[in-house]
Amino acid sequence: MSNDTNLDTKITPNLQLVYVSNVERSTEFYKFIFKKDPVFVTPRYVAFASSDDTLFAIWSGGDTPDSEVPRYSEIGIMLPTGQDVDNLFNEWKVNSNIAVFKEPYTDVFGRTFLIKDPDGHVIRVCPLD
Template sequence: MTSPNLFLIYVTDVERSVAFYSDLFDMQPQTITPRYVPFEIAPGILFALWSGRAEQVTPDLPRTCEVGLMLPGAQSGVDDRYAEWSAKGVTVVEELHDDVFGRTFVVADPDGNLIRVSPLG
């Protein structure tokens, strides 16, 4: 059985997006090329930024998927991450609230790609 091992996010400005995601997730890229920047998030699993389809990334394009960050521990960890990211000035798309899977909120990267934070399990 083969599992997905690359999660590709379309961006318009690689340099700006590398700075955003490096700061937000406190991670550094494996390598940097002019249009493709991978971050190894687990052994053999990449989260990558790609500007090869930048013309398709427009503000009016509906976003139908999200990058997810599931936090271990108490649900208050989600509240703490919300406060931390809000202090950084990220764009909040969905305010902090309770949903069927627990405490959650959604922010957007500079290109409007969605990032959801929720509890693990």
């Protein structure tokens, strides 16, 4: 086996993958909150372009997702300003398909709020670091 890896090359995470129990339902949810269509769709795996070469993907975890498996993680969406955070919250709070987990508040990193996706993953919206 050849080892052509340049050890000076920086490795950058470029895929955020979350497990979901219903790919179709989660695809519709993320299409709404991201305001875009996925770039890759299969029955068990759907990917959305994030930034540059980064993807956000949802994955069933196999042929038949097990709805009893805990699926908790925190997904971050960083916006330019705290006012943008409040504006997005006001847009989303009127949608009955979005479960508000924690209303806007100010933390050490600025304005933030939390929602949950259909599988209970926490989505934090906050200003850019």
